Structure formats: structure tokens, C-alpha cells
Amino acid sequence: MKFNTKTIHGGQHNIDPAYGSVMPPIYQTSTYSQSTPGGHKGFEYSRSGNPTRAALENALASIENGEFGLAFGSGLAAIDAVMKLFKPGDEIISTNDLYGGSYRLFTKIFEGLGLKFHFIGMQDASKIEAYINEKTKLIWVETPTNPMMNIIDITACAKLAKTHKVLLAVDNTFATPYLQLPLDLGADIVMHSATKYLGGHSDVVMGSLVVKDKKLADRLYFIQNASGAVCGPQDSFLVLRGIKTLHIRMQRHCENGEKVANFLKSHPKVDKVYWPGFEDHPNYDIAKAQMKGFGGMISFTTSEKTLESAVKFVENLKVFTLAESLGGVESLAGHPASMTHASIPKEEREKIGVVDSLIRLSVGIEDEEDLIEDIKQALG
Ligand code: P1T
Numbered sequence: 001m002k003f004n005t006k007t008i009h010g011g012q013h014n015i016d017p018a019y020g021s022v023m024p025p026i027y028q029t030s031t032y033s034q035s036t037p038g039g040h041k042g043f044e045y046s047r048s049g050n051p052t053r054a055a056l057e058n059a060l061a062s063i064e065n066g067e068f069g070l071a072f073g074s075g076l077a078a079i080d081a082v083m084k085l086f087k088p089g090d091e092i093i094s095t096n097d098l099y100g101g102s103y104r105l106f107t108k109i110f111e112g113l114g115l116k117f118h119f120i121g122m123q124d125a126s127k128i129e130a131y132i133n134e135k136t137k138l139i140w141v142e143t144p145t146n147p148m149m150n151i152i153d154i155t156a157c158a159k160l161a162k163t164h165k166v167l168l169a170v171d172n173t174f175a176t177p178y179l180q181l182p183l184d185l186g187a188d189i190v191m192h193s194a195t196k197y198l199g200g201h202s203d204v205v206m207g208s209l210v211v212k213d214k215k216l217a218d219r220l221y222f223i224q225n226a227s228g229a230v231c232g233p234q235d236s237f238l239v240l241r242g243i244k245t246l247h248i249r250m251q252r253h254c255e256n257g258e259k260v261a262n263f264l265k266s267h268p269k270v271d272k273v274y275w276p277g278f279e280d281h282p283n284y285d286i287a288k289a290q291m292k293g294f295g296g297m298i299s300f301t302t303s304e305k306t307l308e309s310a311v312k313f314v315e316n317l318k319v320f321t322l323a324e325s326l327g328g329v330e331s332l333a334g335h336p337a338s339m340t341h342a343s344i345p346k347e348e349r350e351k352i353g354v355v356d357s358l359i360r361l362s363v364g365i366e367d368e369e370d371l372i373e374d375i376k377q378a379l380g
């Protein structure tokens with residue numbers, strides 16, 4: 001089955017044996033009757049499993065070319081489950097440019113529990129090996145990174161991970177499986193904030209993991225059930241519905257993203273534009289090789305290079321909404337330094353380019369003329 005068909009049908013057989021409904025029912029139940037202790041029909045308690053969530057988890061596994069999907073109450077809950085695979089003293093190498101909440105989870109929760117993190121630039125994957133030692137258990141990659149749109153070579157990271165027998169996890173939130181399939185490139189775990197493009201309509205908070213290996217899936221399932229950060233049936237239904245239009249939404253996000261990125265690049269009030277589709281992006285060749293398109297996420301700095309100019313821009317927008325999050329049908333603008341990445345100390349964030357004049361756009365699927373007109377008037 002090819003990708004577009006998978007978004008609609010992948011993992012979705014025998015959805016409703018009772019009435020043949022085309023969409024799975026929302027099984028809004030916490031528990032299931034048993035004829036005798038242990039005599040149930042596959043589900044016993046909705047933390048451990050729920051048919052609507054199972055339909056979504058099967059769809060997630062299908063679109064990521066994996067075998068096992070797990071859905072969580074948020075993207076961070078999914079990352080939290082991955083980190084619980086490890087024990088005090090274990091080391092993790094992570095991209096230094098990543099979602100501020102992931103950084104906060106790593107440094108404020110898991111460092112306190114004894115995990116050691118190395119935050120490094122991974123744009124040149126050959127630099128990673130120097131940080132691997134016998135305690136290393138995981139390489140954590142976000143690509144494209146949030147918010148600097150750096151591109152990391154997943155195939156090169158996978159080779160390193162295999163050589164040193166460590167796991168490779170890829171946060172695929174910005175790219176989505178429409179553009180990039182980390183498991184096919186050798187990653188062990190693919191993670192999503194399903195809140196974003198998978199859900200696609202800014203109406204749900206959710207996270208997911210997909211893996212190929214049964215033993216790894218069993219360990220993650222144990223954590224999902226034992227820690228209990230699952231998502232509910234209604235949210236599962238919404239994300240399953242969102243996935244069915246992922247391919248057409250992504251097509252338009254990419255088209256509009258390209259138009260907006262080029263417009264910004266040519267504007268005198270804009271300094272730098274970060275988007276992996278530019279031929280002068282430092283890792284353009286890697287982006288071209290591992291992604292099917294370049295997506296609708298763009299960051300840029302104002303030519304005035306001040307906090308005030310960035311704040312004024314986002315306040316002036318009329319079609320774009322100033323808000324946290326990304327990946328919905330509507331265009332959003334954010335100010336990473338004070339919003340999504342405020343939990344990263346100023347010196348750390350400025351080292352990677354998250355300066356006060358940086359603005360991040362999630363380009364939606366509206367008419368491109370309206371988006372460009374809006375940016376033009378806000379810059380003006
Ligand atoms: O918000 P949540 O569903 O828990 O997902 C966390 C997360 C993980 N990984 C990436 C790459 C993300 O972008 C996010 C969430 N990001 C935002 C809310 C944001 O505006 O960047």
C-alpha cells in the first residue's frame with residue numbers, strides 16, 4: 001500500500017465487526033465486562049488498551065512503516081516513556097537545538113533522576129561519535145529542529161547507533177511521515193507530538209511512538225501501561241481523522257511554505273530566513289535526500305535585530321495567529337525566545353540562534369496570497 005492510501009486505510013481492517021461503521025466508534029469506556037476472571041474480548045481496562053486508541057495506534061504504525069504504535073496523552077508524555085527505558089548513570093546524546101519542553105524534561109526531570117545528557121550540534125553527524133562511550137544508550141534527534149530548522153542526517157546517525165549498539169530515536173514532528181520516514185532510514189524509535197500535523201486541526205494534545213522491534217515495543221508498552229500517560233478515546237478518534245488528510249494537508253503546507261520562505265528572503269526588513277528548502281541551507285543536500293519536501297515551518301529574524309521589532313511584527317499579524325504550537329490548518333506565528341523556548345537559559349538559546357528577534361511561522365493551508373499580504377503589512 002502506498003502512503004496516501006495508508007493514511008486512510010493503514011491498519012484499519014475489521015474496524016467495527018458489530019455494524020460495519022467506516023470509522024471506528026469512540027469507545028468512551030473505562031472498562032469492559034468479563035464473563036469470568038480474565039474472560040474478556042481483548043480489552044480489560046482503558047489505560048491498558050482501548051479499541052479506538054488501538055485503531056489509531058495501528059494507523060500510526062502503518063504510516064511510519066513500523067510494526068507497533070503507542071499513543072500518549074501528549075508529545076512530552078511519549079518522550080517521557082522513552083526516557084524511562086534507561087537507568088541512573090546511562091547517557092543520552094541529544095540535539096542541542098530542540099523543542100524547549102523536551103530540553104526542560106531532560107534537564108529538569110531526567111537529569112535529576114540520574115540520566116546524563118550531552119546536548120550537541122549534530123549538523124555534522126561525524127561529530128557525534130566523540131560523545132559515545134560505554135554508558136551511552138540513546139541518540140535523540142529532532143530533524144528539522146525546532147526552531148532553527150537544522151537538518152540532521154538520520155542515515156548517518158543510524159549507522160553510528162548500530163556500530164555502537166545504542167538506540168536512535170527521531171522526533172519526526174516537523175517533517176511528518178509524509179516527508180520523512182526515520183524507521184526506513186534506520187532509526188529504532190520515531191516520536192511525534194501528534195498535537196501538530198498528525199492531528200492537524202489544533203484541537204487535541206497527543207503524542208506517539210512507533211517502533212519495529214517487538215522487544216522494544218513490549219518495554220514501551222509496559223511503561224505506557226505502568227506509568228499511565230495514555231490518551232482518551234475521543235482524542236484518539238480526532239487524530240485518526242486528522243491522519244486521513246495528512247497527505248493533502250502536507251502538500252499544501254509545503255507549497256505555501258515555499259512561497260512564504262521565498263517572500264521573506266527577498267524582503268528588506270528580514271535578516272536571516274531558516275528553511276531547509278533553500279539551496280544555501282547548510283544541509284540542503286541531506287534534506288533533499290531524506291525528505292520528500294521541505295514543509296511549512298519557517299523561522300526568520302528581523303533586519304532591525306531587536307526584540308521590539310519581532311514583538312511588533314507578531315502583534316501586527318491579522319491572518320496568522322500569535323500562539324504556541326504548529327502544524328494545524330491555520331497559520332500560526334510564535335516568538336520562541338519568550339514562548340516555546342523560554343525554558344532554555346538565554347545564553348544557551350542564543351548560542352544556537354534563538355535570539356530575541358527570531359520569529360517562527362507555522363504556515364497553514366490558507367490561500368498563499370492572503371498569507372503573504374499579511375506578512376507584508378505586519379513587516380511594514
Ligand atoms: O506539546 P506536546 O504534544 O507535549 O509535544 C511536545 C513537542 C515535542 N517535540 C516537538 C518537536 C515539539 O514541537 C513539541 C511541542 N511543540 C510546541 C508546542 C511548539 O510550539 O513548538
